[in-house]
Amino acid sequence: MSRKKNTPVPNPAKAPTGIDGFDEITDGGLPRGRTTLIEGGAGSGKTIMGLQSLVNGARFDNEPGIFVAFEESSERIVANAAKFGWDLVALQKKKLFFLDVQPTPDLVQSGGFDLSGMLASLEAKAREIKAKRIVFDAIDVVLALLNDPVAERREVYRLHQWLLARGFTGIITAKAGGYETNAANRPQLSFMQFMVDCSIALNHEVIQGVSQRNLRVVKYRGSSFEENESPFVIGSAGLEVAGLRYMGESRVKVSNERISTGVARLDTMLSGGYYRSSSVLITGFPGTSKTTLCGAFAEAACARGERSLYVSFDSDANELIRNLASVNIRLQRFVKSGLLLTKSARMTTASAEIHLMRIRNLAQINHVRCLVIDPLSALATAGNEETSLGVAQRLFDWAKLSGITLVCSSLLQQPGPQVEGTSIQVSTISDTWIHLNYMVNAGERNRGLSIIKSRGMSHSNQVRELILSDAGVTLADAYTAGGEVLMGTMRWEKERAERAAREETHVATKLSQVTFDSEEALLEVRLKAAQLELDLKRAEKQAMTRTATNRKEELLNGSTHLRELRGMDAA
Amino acid sequence: MKKPAHFKFRLYVAGDSPNSAQAVTNLKALCHEHLPERHEIEIVDVMREPKRALTDAVSLTPMLVKLSPAPIRKIVGNLGHREPVLQSLGLKS
Numbered sequence: 163m164s165r166k167k168n169t170p171v172p173n174p175a176k177a178p179t180g181i182d183g184f185d186e187i188t189d190g191g192l193p194r195g196r197t198t199l200i201e202g203g204a205g206s207g208k209t210i211m212g213l214q215s216l217v218n219g220a221r222f223d224n225e226p227g228i229f230v231a232f233e234e235s236s237e238r239i240v241a242n243a244a245k246f247g248w249d250l251v252a253l254q255k256k257k258l259f260f261l262d263v264q265p266t267p268d269l270v271q272s273g274g275f276d277l278s279g280m281l282a283s284l285e286a287k288a289r290e291i292k293a294k295r296i297v298f299d300a301i302d303v304v305l306a307l308l309n310d311p312v313a314e315r316r317e318v319y320r321l322h323q324w325l326l327a328r329g330f331t332g333i334i335t336a337k338a339g340g341y342e343t344n345a346a347n348r349p350q351l352s353f354m355q356f357m358v359d360c361s362i363a364l365n366h367e368v369i370q371g372v373s374q375r376n377l378r379v380v381k382y383r384g385s386s387f388e389e390n391e392s393p394f395v396i397g398s399a400g401l402e403v404a405g406l407r408y409m410g411e412s413r414v415k416v417s418n419e420r421i422s423t424g425v426a427r428l429d430t431m432l433s434g435g436y437y438r439s440s441s442v443l444i445t446g447f448p449g450t451s452k453t454t455l456c457g458a459f460a461e462a463a464c465a466r467g468e469r470s471l472y473v474s475f476d477s478d479a480n481e482l483i484r485n486l487a488s489v490n491i492r493l494q495r496f497v498k499s500g501l502l503l504t505k506s507a508r509m510t511t512a513s514a515e516i517h518l519m520r521i522r523n524l525a526q527i528n529h530v531r532c533l534v535i536d537p538l539s540a541l542a543t544a545g546n547e548e549t550s551l552g553v554a555q556r557l558f559d560w561a562k563l564s565g566i567t568l569v570c571s572s573l574l575q576q577p578g579p580q581v582e583g584t585s586i587q588v589s590t591i592s593d594t595w596i597h598l599n600y601m602v603n604a605g606e607r608n609r610g611l612s613i614i615k616s617r618g619m620s621h622s623n624q625v626r627e628l629i630l631s632d633a634g635v636t637l638a639d640a641y642t643a644g645g646e647v648l649m650g651t652m653r654w655e656k657e658r659a660e661r662a663a664r665e666e667t668h669v670a671t672k673l674s675q676v677t678f679d680s681e682e683a684l685l686e687v688r689l690k691a692a693q694l695e696l697d698l699k700r701a702e703k704q705a706m707t708r709t710a711t712n713r714k715e716e717l718l719n720g721s722t723h724l725r726e727l728r729g730m731d732a733a
Numbered sequence: 734m735k736k737p738a739h740f741k742f743r744l745y746v747a748g749d750s751p752n753s754a755q756a757v758t759n760l761k762a763l764c765h766e767h768l769p770e771r772h773e774i775e776i777v778d779v780m781r782e783p784k785r786a787l788t789d790a791v792s793l794t795p796m797l798v799k800l801s802p803a804p805i806r807k808i809v810g811n812l813g814h815r816e817p818v819l820q821s822l823g824l825k826s
Contacts, residue, residue: 263792270806270821273755273813279747279779279786279794286783304793307809 175385177225177295177331180218181211183403187388188379191215193359196383197325197332201351202364207375207396208335209239210246211364212297214400215333217248220257225294225331228259228287230280233300236260246400259287265307274310277317281324288328296325297333302351315353322357334358359383365391372513374549377403393549395515402519404556421466421532421567424458424491427637431613431622436594440617441558441568443538443589446598450609451630452571453477455596456534457486457493458635459569463532464496470532471503471525475540479504490634503528507540514541514553522560531566538570558591593617598628601649608649611637627653738802740764740772740822747794748780752811756795759812767824 176190185191192198192215200208216227231239239260240250250258263280288296298321305314325332336351355361361380366373376391394403420434429435436442442459444452453476463470472493474482482504483493496502505524507517518541525533535557542550561568570592589595594616601610609628613621627638627649638653744760746753757776764772779786779794786792799806799822806821819825 261787261792262790265793265809266807268807270808270817271810272808272815272818273759273811274752275793275795275810276747276750276752277793278750279745279753279796280792282747282780283783283786283792287787307793 177215177219178223179211179215180222181214181401181403183392183394184377184401187392187403188360188382189386192331192333193383193385194331195326195329196359197322197334197357198360198362199354199358200333200335200362200364201338201355202335203366204337206364206366207394207401208337208364209234209299210243210396211362211401212299212333212335213239213243214246214248216295216297217243217250217253217258219295219331220253221248226257226259226291227295227297228261228284228291228293230261230263230284230296230298231300232263232298232303235264236262239299246398248400257291259291259293261287263304265303271307274308274313276313277304277320281320285324285328288330293330295331295333297335299335300337301334301354302336318354318357322354338363355380360385372543374513374515393515393552395513395519397516397519397523404515404518404552417565422459422462423455424460424462425455425635425637427626428455428611431626431637432594432616433620436567436569437618439562439565439567440593441561441591442570442594442596443592444569444571444596444598445589446571446573447600448573450598450600451628451635452573452598453482453536454486454489454491454630454635455598456536456569456571457482457489457491460502460532460534461486461491461493461496463567464493464501467501468531469501469503469529470496470534471505471521471528471530472534472536473505473507473521474536475507476536477506479506482506488632489630490632503530514550517541518553518557521557525564525566533561533566533568535568535570537573539573555591589614601625601627606650608653610649737771740768740802741775741800742772743775743777743798743800745777745779745786745789745791745794745796745798748778750794753795755811755813756797759815760797763812763815763818767819 173190175194176185176188176192177194178185178191200211202208213229216229219225220227229236229239234242240254243250254260261280261284284296287293301318301321305317308314308317321334322332334354336354338351360382363378363380365376365378367376368374375394375396377394378391379387379389392403394401396402417438419438420429420432420436421438422429422435423432436459444455446452453474456472460470460472472479472482477485479497483497486493493502493504497504503524505521507520512520521533521535524530538554538557541553558568572589595614597612597614599610599612600607609630610625611628612625613623629636629638638649742760742764744756746756760774764774777785777789779791786794789798791798793809795809795811797808797812797818799808808818808821812818816825
């Protein structure tokens with residue numbers, strides 16, 4: 163394990179524990195040269211935390227350490243810690259020393275004793291290996307042996323003074339019954355709490371069969387710290403504390419890059435696709451093809467050559483790939499080339515914390531750029547209801563900080579007409595929220611897709627029909643009629659009706675054109691006929707007029723002629 | 734009656750701390766009373782020989798170790814309560 167780049171700038175007053183998250187919530191680690199008390203119930207992780215801080219100091223900060231074991235033998239502690247890969251055997255040669263102080267069962271006690279002898283030998287050893295950190299594990303065991311409140315106090319005080327005087331970074335662990343009983347019923351423990359500069363409480367509970375661990379910094383003199391409970395897990399490399407709430411400037415790199423959703427028309431709806439390193443939530447009831455959209459995204463990511471991780475809580479990885487192939491989402495080739503990692507966490511009983519830790523580890527080791535979690539709501543199974551929201555939030559934060567584009571599906575449990583909330587209330591923290599629903603209309607179900615929100619981008623507000631076929635996934639044009647979006651058969655009918663209507667109009671236009679033409683022609687003919695008639699009439703009229711004139715002239719001429727003939731005067 | 738065994742003790746102390754001083758006094762008184770002329774006491778001051786305490790796996794002081802007769806017995810404390818000490822050393826009749 164190497165120190166993470168997320169670790170804050172080293173603070174000279176702090177001794178980094180190298181425990182993921184813990185150094186963040188304490189702004190750098192334990193108080194250097196001071197004493198820290200770690201208390202918690204049996205199996206709460208006190209010993210591991212103490213040892214891990216010691217080991218990391220020796221490995222990464224060149225601060226050799228001494229571990230004083232009052233309860234478990236050092237042999238057992240080393241054996242138990244072997245699985246964490248801390249390389250204790252190599253460290254023990256030079257930088258790590260274990261002192262066994264377990265009272266054996268046959269040890270007889272008579273009267274008072276003290277720790278001054280032990281401290282004298284520890285001092286010699288510390289000088290020899292140049293120790294800077296010392297852990298006293300399970301101090302309560304030796305205090306119980308004293309069985310005298312005054313003596314207990316005296317020895318705790320002696321120990322503390324000794325640590326302070328030599329400038330050791332000290333860790334004392336002590337059993338306590340968790341937060342509730344705390345140190346109240348053990349006076350020497352409460353005394354210790356007042357005495358030390360830093361006090362940490364570990365709590366371990368089993369809620370509905372699921373183990374939940376929490377850590378709380380009770381006090382930390384002269385330092386800011388996260389005061390709330392922080393969940394932690396004991397993972398493959400030791401303790402990991404959920405501590406991405408580091409106080410300070412934002413370290414999120416904002417990207418304007420758009421990446422494909424894997425569905426071309428959805429990209430268009432989102433005016434270009436998802437933002438890089440944003441978080442996307444796809445909600446819907448069973449069978450609304452959430453997985454298909456997740457698969458499409460993963461395929462597009464791999465096609466761009468980006469390493470992707472697909473975590474499926476619902477189905478086996480091979481099943482998933484086969485099922486997605488039926489809608490032409492072909493992931494097998496990317497699994498083969500190593501670009502796509504699949505992780506099936508089906509039916510795994512683990513706390514949400516453990517799941518988060520596993521996902522993070524897997525993503526970090528493989529430098530994953532696109533992550534799919536299908537469905538995220540699996541984190542909220544029995545026993546995890548209370549923690550799942552916090553886990554989901556940290557998942558989203560972590561993905562954003564790591565520049566990972568995250569697509570999560572979320573199953574809605576109660577199908578109802580207008581239920582668009584999510585079982586884990588993460589819809590508020592996701593950047594883009596796509597909702598899939600069944601639209602039941604005219605006796606059929608169709609899949610409707612709507613973008614409920616998408617931060618920082620214009621997006622279509624229409625409900626679209628999602629169409630799955632062996633050719634792939636696409637969105638249909640939306641038809642709205644009477645305020646409703648038409649889908650499936652109704653959409654098809656509407657499309658057909660519109661086509662018929664268009665043809666009808668076309669024919670009707672043609673028909674009326676012809677009618678008009680013929681009417682026009684008829685009128686033209688009639689106009690011609692009328693013109694001819696008019697001409698005829700005019701001619702007739704002319705002819706008639708001429709005849710009449712002629713006759714008058716003739717008559718006039720005739721009478722003149724007659725008068726002439728009869729010898730009458732012209733007047 | 735068999736000749737009583739000779740007792741070899743080693744007492745680890747931490748300088749002149751009250752418990753250690755008491756342990757020395759208490760051990761001497763006990764030996765004087767129960768093991769007159771048949772005991773041997775070696776006192777190891779952990780403050781002066783800290784490495785020796787580590788080698789001998791002695792952490793809590795004062796610590797009395799009965800080296801002989803076998804078996805080896807360890808008693809932690811200032812030996813203020815004599816009962817358990819006598820029982821452990823097999824001196825209780």
